[in-house]
Amino acid sequence: MYVRRTQTRSTASGESYFTHRLVRSERRGQKVRAVTVLNLGRHFPIPQEHWPALCARIEELACGQEALLPMDSPPSVEAAAQRYAALLLARWGEHRGTAAGGAAAAPGTAVSTDVQSVDVDSLELTRPRSVGVEEVALWAMHTVGFIELLIGLGLSGLLRSVILGVIIGRLAHPGSERATRRWLEQRSGLGELLEVDFEAMAENALYRASDALMKHRSAIEDGLFNRVSDLFGLETTVSLYDLTNTYFEGEAAVNPKAQHGASKEKRTDCPLVTLGLVLDSSGFVRRSECFDGNVAEGTTLARMLQRLGAPAGALVVMDRGLAAAENLAWLRGKGYRYLVVSRERERQFDPQAAIGIETAAGDPIQLQLVRDEAGQEVRLYCYSQARAEKENAITRRFAERFESGLQKIADNLLKPRGEKRLAKLNERLGRLKEKCRGAGQHYAIELVPDATGQKATALRFAKQPIEGTRLTHPGVYCLRSNETTWDAEQMWRTFTMLTDLEAVFRSLKSELGLRPVFHHKENRVDGHLFITVLAYQFVQIIRRQLKAREIANRWSTLREVLGSQCRVTATFKRADGRTLHVRKATRAEPETLAIYQALNLNPAPGGIVKMIV
Numbered sequence: 180m181y182v183r184r185t186q187t188r189s190t191a192s193g194e195s196y197f198t199h200r201l202v203r204s205e206r207r208g209q210k211v212r213a214v215t216v217l218n219l220g221r222h223f224p225i226p227q228e229h230w231p232a233l234c235a236r237i238e239e240l241a242c243g244q245e246a247l248l249p250m251d252s253p254p255s256v257e258a259a260a261q262r263y264a265a266l267l268l269a270r271w272g273e274h275r276g277t278a279a280g281g282a283a284a285a286p287g288t289a290v291s292t293d294v295q296s297v298d299v300d301s302l303e304l305t306r307p308r309s310v311g312v313e314e315v316a317l318w319a320m321h322t323v324g325f326i327e328l329l330i331g332l333g334l335s336g337l338l339r340s341v342i343l344g345v346i347i348g349r350l351a352h353p354g355s356e357r358a359t360r361r362w363l364e365q366r367s368g369l370g371e372l373l374e375v376d377f378e379a380m381a382e383n384a385l386y387r388a389s390d391a392l393m394k395h396r397s398a399i400e401d402g403l404f405n406r407v408s409d410l411f412g413l414e415t416t417v418s419l420y421d422l423t424n425t426y427f428e429g430e431a432a433v434n435p436k437a438q439h440g441a442s443k444e445k446r447t448d449c450p451l452v453t454l455g456l457v458l459d460s461s462g463f464v465r466r467s468e469c470f471d472g473n474v475a476e477g478t479t480l481a482r483m484l485q486r487l488g489a490p491a492g493a494l495v496v497m498d499r500g501l502a503a504a505e506n507l508a509w510l511r512g513k514g515y516r517y518l519v520v521s522r523e524r525e526r527q528f529d530p531q532a533a534i535g536i537e538t539a540a541g542d543p544i545q546l547q548l549v550r551d552e553a554g555q556e557v558r559l560y561c562y563s564q565a566r567a568e569k570e571n572a573i574t575r576r577f578a579e580r581f582e583s584g585l586q587k588i589a590d591n592l593l594k595p596r597g598e599k600r601l602a603k604l605n606e607r608l609g610r611l612k613e614k615c616r617g618a619g620q621h622y623a624i625e626l627v628p629d630a631t632g633q634k635a636t637a638l639r640f641a642k643q644p645i646e647g648t649r650l651t652h653p654g655v656y657c658l659r660s661n662e663t664t665w666d667a668e669q670m671w672r673t674f675t676m677l678t679d680l681e682a683v684f685r686s687l688k689s690e691l692g693l694r695p696v697f698h699h700k701e702n703r704v705d706g707h708l709f710i711t712v713l714a715y716q717f718v719q720i721i722r723r724q725l726k727a728r729e730i731a732n733r734w735s736t737l738r739e740v741l742g743s744q745c746r747v748t749a750t751f752k753r754a755d756g757r758t759l760h761v762r763k764a765t766r767a768e769p770e771t772l773a774i775y776q777a778l779n780l781n782p783a784p785g786g787i788v789k790m791i792v
Contacts, residue, residue, distance in 0.1 A: 180216065180234040182223075199223035201237070201263065217266055220379060229256050233263075240264035241792045243303065243750045243758035262378050265306055268748065268760050269371065272790035293789070297751035297759060305748045308368030310764055311741030311771055312351035314784040317343070317372060319717040322724075323406040331402075332395050340375040341388040349714035351738060353692025356385040356707070368746045371785050389706030396709060397486075400466055403716060407463050411723065417460040417494045419677055420483060420501065422476050423684040424451040425694040425708075434701045440473035443684075444694065452696060454687075454708050455479050457489075460676050462683060463719055467712045469705045477503035484515070494518060494662065496677050502659075511661060518660040518674055521558065526652035528560045536668050538675075546667040559658040559670050567654025574650055577618040582640075584611040585624065589638040599634040601626060621650055686718070687711055690735050721778075728777035740770045746785055753791070762788040 180203045188195050199219040204211050225233055232252045237260050238244075320326055320343065329339045347369055348359035363369060363377040370377040381387075392399065407413065424442060426449035431437035437450035451472030457465045468483055480501055489495070491514030497506075502519035510517045533545040547560040588607060591597035598604060604626055612619035621644050627637040644650045658674055665673070687693040693711045698704045718734045725731070732740075748762040767775060767782040775782045 180238055182219065182225075182230040182234060183213070196221050201234070217263060217270065219263075225256060225259055229253070232256055233260055236260035237263050237267070241267060241758070241760075243301065243752060243760075243792075261306065265748070266376065268762055268788055268790050269374075272760065272762070272788040275787045275789075295751075295759060296754040298754070299751075301750075301752035303750040305750065306762075307745040307747045308371065309351070309366060309742055309744070310368040310372065310746050310784040311744035311767075312738055313347055313367060313369040313372055314780060315721055315737075315741055315774065315778065316347040316350050316717055317369075318778055318780055319720040322720060323403060323410060325403065325406075325717075328399065328402045328406070332398060334391060334395075337375070337380075338388060338391055340373050341377075341380060341384045342392060343373065344369055344375075344377060345385050345388050345710055346713050346717070349691055349710055350717065350734075351742070353690070355692075355697040356389060356703075356710075357697075360385055368785065371746060386703065386706075389703065389710060392709055392713070393702060393706050399713070400464070403713075404459075404463060404465050407716070407720065408459075410720075411461065413459055413461050413463065417496065417673070417676065418465065418484070418489055419458040419460070419496045420455070420480065421498050421677070421681075421684070422453050422455045422470070422474075422479065422500070423688075424453040424472055425688065425696055426451050427699070427704075428695045428697050429699060431696075431699040431704075434699055434704060436469060436471045436701055436704065437699075438472035438474075440471075444688075449695075452704055452708070454693070454712075455483055456683065456712070457483055458683065461723075464683075464712055464716055467709060469708055476500040477506050480506050481509055484513075489515070492516065494673070496674060498677060507661075516660070516662045518658060518662065518670065520674075521657040521659045523657055525647035526560075526649070526655045526657070527647060528562050528652055528655045530562070533560075533562065534667055536671070544671065546671055548667040548670070550663065554663060556659060556661050557663050557665075557670070559660075559667055561656050561658065561671060563654045565654075566656075570649050570653040574618070574653065577615045578621070578642075581611065581615040581618040581622065584615070585622070585638065585640050589640075592635060592637055599636075601628060601633060601635050604635055604638075617649075621645055621648070683715065686734060687715055690733070690738075691715055691718070725774065725777055730774065730777055737774065740768070741774065743768055744771055744784070758792045760788075760790045760792070 180201060183200050183202045184197055185200060186195060186197050198221045200215045201217040201219055202213045203216050205214050229252050233256050236257065240260060241264055326339060326343070329342060334342070344363050345356060345359055348354075348362050348367070351367065352359065352362040354362075360377075360380075367377075369375075424440065426442060426444060426446040427434075427437055428449075431450050434450075434452075436452050439447065439449075440451050440453075441447075442449070442451055453470040453472055453474050455468045455470060457467075459465055466483060466486060468479070468486070470479055477500070480495075480497070484495065494516040495510060495518070497517065497519045499520035499522055502522050507517060507519070528545075529547055530545065533547040535543055535545050537543055542563065542565050545562040547562075549558045549560065551557070588604065588611075592599060598607075608619075608624065621642060623641050623643050625639045626635040627639065628634065629636050658670060660670060662670070691711050691714050693708065696704055696707055698707055721737070722731075722734065725737070730737075744765055744767055746762060746764045748760055751759045751761075753759050762785075764783045764785055772782055774780075
């Protein structure tokens with residue numbers, strides 16, 4: 180074999196350029212002809228002085244030989260040789276099996292056999308690449324016609340493949356786009372399933388994919404959700420809306436959305452970016468949007484619902500942070516129904532007027548429904564014993580801490596050199612109240628001054644609980660809604676769907692690599708978040724289908740189970756001295772097989788490829 184540099188011309192633009200080809204000489208009758216084995220492309224990266232070593236190493240790998248002499252070449256030559264030897268097997272080998280996402284063979288189907296005599300001791304297993312998560316993710320994309328959606332947007336074949344790669348990479352190996360590129364090149368068999376050489380893609384290919392997704396963001400979100408709705412028969416009358424944020428690694432000074440604010444992960448040292456999601460009641464994303472890291476939650480609602488085009492009469496379920504009076508007035512004015520956590524600070528609950536129900540976990544809940552005099556709104560006061568025990572423990576801990584701090588101040592006044600200045604003691608009391616999270620409001624505190632009025636002689640305090648607070652009404656919270664036809668239980672159970680949204684945020688952050696953000700440019704950050712949202716959509720499709728087959732594991736567990744299956748190349752020496760290469764997937768473990776059977780997938784992704792050299 181040798182590398183030939185050939186001048187050619189682009190049929191599309193007429194541009195003349197040089198390309199590189201891997202060529203071998205073959206005797207055909209009385210003539211010797213050069214046959215192109217692989218097209219190496221116009222941007223072939225190996226310097227010309229290393230071409231002979233590269234070709235020699237490719238032949239050694241193809242023939243199953245050990246290197247006769249140590250290669251006096253950089254590691255990039257060995258890596259290229261391994262890659263081109265694998266491409267030879269993929270391009271010139273005999274294929275047998277189904278394509279990615281293909282159904283399993285029917286029971287009883289006859290399978291052809293190929294019996295050969297080989298030297299068992301010569302066995303080598305090379306180039307392991309994961310295929311389990313990739314196969315299932317491609318199934319989810321085929322199920323909702325995602326690839327056809329991308330074709331309809333006019334995206335090229337290579338760009339579509341890179342988009343699939345960056346989304347599936349987020350499913351299988353969460354990280355930045357740069358980390359995804361390494362995974363696609365070095366660890367994943369997705370390129371084999373798609374018949375795409377990810378190792379040959381340009382450095383910025385994944386960023387171009389991110390840009391393309393952002394360009395068509397609205398069309399992709401609408402098209403994907405409509406296809407999911409048709410597939411599962413979803414009702415879209417309920418919209419769950421909430422926000423979360425994630426933090427940057429670095430200052431991200433060039434990104435106007437990178438702002439310091441209240442971090443969900445308590446990373447107040449880092450700038451943040453905020454992600455808003457509108458979901459339907461089944462947990463699929465209808466609309467996503469990126470906001471500044473310090474955005475006020477209440478200011479985002481109108482913009483999201485207007486972009487969503489939610490019809491009048493739709494129900495919007497929101498948490499307390501979005502339940503500002505102006506938002507509720509806007510919802511009423513636009514004809515929306517709403518169900519929110521009330522911002523009222525005063526708690527109240529009448530056990531005599533309450534009814535009792537049980538949660539899905541069997542915990543008791545008491546509900547008191549109160550309608551306003553105008554009949555425009557209802558309030559639901561809820562009492563949970565488990566929540567009361569938790570809040571009592573929190574209140575007791577801060578109360579003990581506060582009383583301990585007060586007692587230290589009182590004891591210090593009795594010491595000859597203790598701090599006695601009233602101004603300093605008031606500062607100390609202020610810091611103590613701030614540290615103890617509202618416990619100070621339940622205490623009457625008196626600093627007894629001396630005759631000068633500048634110093635204190637004693638500190639007296641007594642506990643005086645304020646009515647309507649967590650101390651007097653632990654475990655109580657209030658919901659409010661303008662849907663006046665519901666009973667107490669229906670209203671409460673509808674609101675509990677908001678907990679699904681919290682589970683979505685946990686999945687995005689812990690399972691799909693939403694945090695932290697390593698990009699700094701605004702469009703790259705928005706693209707990173709949108710790719711994660713798309714990955715979540717396909718996780719939901721997979722989990723929903725598996726749940727119907729009684730496989731209800733978290734995605735992190737499913738990913739671990741599917742990650743055990745790889746495609747490997749087995750190389751043998753035959754009895755006649757030639758070399759046999761067989762590339763196929765390892766046998767699926769029982770848990771992996773159960774997932775494939777639930778989705779009606781071929782348990783041997785990629786089929787079998789054989790080549791004799």
